[in-house]
Amino acid sequence: MAEPLLHLSGVHTHIGPYHILHGVDFAAPAGQLTMLLGRNGAGKTTTLRTIMGLWQASSGTIRFDGNDITKNGTPDIACAGIGYVPESMGIFAGLTVRENIVLAARSGPVDSARLDWMLGLFPALRRFWNLPAGNLSGGQKQMLAIARAIAEPRRLLLIDEPTKGLAPVMVRSMIEAFKALKEAGETILLVEQNFHAASVLGDTVIVMDDGRVVHSGIMSELVADKNLQRRLLGLSLDTHQ
Ligand SMILES: Nc1ncnc2c1ncn2[C@@H]1O[C@H](COP(=O)(O)OP(=O)(O)OP(=O)(O)O)[C@@H](O)[C@H]1O
Numbered sequence: 001m002a003e004p005l006l007h008l009s010g011v012h013t014h015i016g017p018y019h020i021l022h023g024v025d026f027a028a029p030a031g032q033l034t035m036l037l038g039r040n041g042a043g044k045t046t047t048l049r050t051i052m053g054l055w056q057a058s059s060g061t062i063r064f065d066g067n068d069i070t071k072n073g074t075p076d077i078a079c080a081g082i083g084y085v086p087e088s089m090g091i092f093a094g095l096t097v098r099e100n101i102v103l104a105a106r107s108g109p110v111d112s113a114r115l116d117w118m119l120g121l122f123p124a125l126r127r128f129w130n131l132p133a134g135n136l137s138g139g140q141k142q143m144l145a146i147a148r149a150i151a152e153p154r155r156l157l158l159i160d161e162p163t164k165g166l167a168p169v170m171v172r173s174m175i176e177a178f179k180a181l182k183e184a185g186e187t188i189l190l191v192e193q194n195f196h197a198a199s200v201l202g203d204t205v206i207v208m209d210d211g212r213v214v215h216s217g218i219m220s221e222l223v224a225d226k227n228l229q230r231r232l233l234g235l236s237l238d239t240h241q
Contacts, residue, residue: 003066005030005156005187006051011060013050020046022211023060028156028204033178033188035202035219037195039234042208044191045087048158051189052084053077065155081155087164089145093134097125097144100133104148117184118147121177139170143177150181157181160191175200195233199223207232 004027013021021043028034036044049055051062053074062070069077078084091100101110101118110118119126122143128136133144142162149157162178163171171194178201181188192198198205202219215222215232222228 003063004028005065006189007061007063008047008051009061009063011047011050011062012058013046013055014058015046015055020211021050021057024050024208024211024213026206026213026216028187028189030187031185032203033182033186033190033201035198035205036189036191036208037193037198037205037233038208038214043211044208045160046211047208048084048086048160048189048191051077051158052082081153083149083152083154083157085145085149085157085159085162087160089141091133091141091144091148094132096130097133097136098129100144100148101125101151104151107152110151114151114153118150121180122147122173124173137170139166139174142166142174146177150186155187157186157188159188161193162190163192163194163197171197195229 006028009025011021011024012019024043024047036047038044046055050057053069053072057070060070061068064080064082067080069080072080092103095103124140125144125147128140133141136144146159146162149159163174166174175197178188178190182201190201199219205215205217205219205222206213207215209232215228
């Protein structure tokens, strides 16, 4: 069987004196959307930051596309083709939507076909093209952050809670955008608290608790098993549509 695009084995992460990840193991297959779920404080963000090299794994191995990237610096990891959208989004509020996207494309201007595709995913960005990004709504800012991550082709996207705090109509737009990203064949590792979004988008699912992977499998099997959901995720998940 082909090696998965991303593979974590036995990853431990310490932040200062705190031992946060305790031997995390999982794989994200190419061309799939892998959901990373878990209660607050389970270690999801720390996992994404460790993959990106923003926290250094204290032991264990992270392999990407067949290469060991565990000790690589963040710029090298980004250059290898991993895009990261943190919860804080990291957009430039004082720059226009256009300028934010131009800046994100490090290797030169975004070609017009790609730009059309991106703005088709997030039509609001086209409407506010010349407006400062700081004037956008929370959901539109989140869309801009994702558009920045895909301004250049990526091998893998890590996205942290893109629907957090969004109104239901915005959550629906975000779900549609992710469906289109999936259809385009993108490989995505997505942290999500909204179980409806997770259930319609996820191919595979990893559930973390207390810095460990406590479940991994097919998303549709978790969706079908209410007891398993309750046991793994408690009642903290937002099931609003
Ligand atoms: N900079 C830090 N210093 C110390 N502890 C931290 C730091 N960042 C995170 N932690 C701790 O690490 C644990 C995992 O946090 P993390 O943010 O990875 O969880 P999460 O699953 O993403 O949670 P949430 O869903 O609330 O965002 C938590 O107990 C958190 O308090």
